[in-house]
Amino acid sequence: MGTAENLLEVRGLKKSYARGGGVFAEGGGVRFAAVDGVSFDLARGETLAIVGESGCGKTTLARMVLRLIEADAGEMRFAGEDLRAAGGEKLRALRRRMQMVFQDPFASLNPRMRIGEIVGEPLAIHEARLASGERRERVAAMLGRVGLEADAMRRYAHEFSGGQRQRIGIARALILRPQLVVADEPVSALDVSVGAQVLLLLQELQSELGLTYLFISHSLPVVAQIATRVAVMRAGRFVEVGAAEQVLARPEHAYTKELVAAVPAG
Template structure:
């Protein structure tokens, strides 16, 4: 495996048994892998520090399953994951806790992913309370306020509740929470699909600015090619649990090789420009 890779994954697989009632419907559905199972079907890639990998594919192709495996929120059936050369898939105990904080996720739905009963300061500061219990309350509040500033919300957000914010602002809160531990890798799963296009574009710009500011590596997952094209340095196209095409953003967008990629691009005539 490449010594300089931030994240390297090899042959990740995760299948779900299809319930009896849906087998019939799933037959002939291209998003369904052979063998009556679905999920992630042999994904490998290597991510260098500072890259933005865009993963694009239609609903049900396995993007969220892959994201959850990468975060170790679900266990793959097989495959390897290494983070800066360390065994991430097999990490346990203190190693697992130390690695966990270095990889964070931004979720699709900024309403569902934030606890409505908690103040924004508590939501954003919670990972600090868990991972850095030695911090004083004042230090934690200061770092939380700083992060709220970094995502374009003032420190005045600290004492307010999620429902007092718009969808775009809530996604900024979610991003602040993801970044408060200063992770190295952020996986954003459909971070703008719940937002209006113009608000979504601002969130993507914010993610890119924060990537530079905090030296992040980004995995940006979307069903939308224009969204992925806005930030990605590399693009992987996912279909039925597999990466069917991977390359630099220019290669994939300007000279797509796989018929599925060509179809995705044809469906968005204004892209690539």
């Protein structure tokens, strides 16, 4: 660990839960590993896609990386810093450098807040001394960058389509200029063509802003559009990791071959 070009380094990450999640499982209940010893490096500027079927542990992994849930075991380094050991002000500082784009743009935007407040909220929290006029300008510029009109600021989430809402979610994630963006199934709730446009936007923003992506999806065609590297996840483990072209075109692991064969041709 500790290579300068790696933004994120993860070793042996584990998280187990009580099977069934029941209250009686605590103490003596059967536990299972939702994430069972995952290791990977994420180089600056790349897009590592984690692909796997529903329930294989993708979201649990994403949430551990962002310290939204605590791992049971393993190591994580972000820009060389011990991410698991960080607390207090240190963690707060690290957190603003990594942001999440959620699967469900409908559920992740507060229906009672105007879009300007939603996108500006991270600035209000982390750059509280920013003058309100300047905050508005930063929000307006970011909304413009994701393809929304300036009057979106005054409107509410329900007034927008699914694709537009995901653009709002992206604007909110990027307003603090993070280095790492963890996108958990960001286009799964969208129609294919709308999702493809959002993927294109994510790619443009990546090269403009020098972003590094950890991109989670259950869809191989989506992964093929955006990933530079692919990790195939099954039952809490990575079964195959490699360059996207290699993993998708010449899979080595039997499970990856099954996934690739299951994608309808065309």
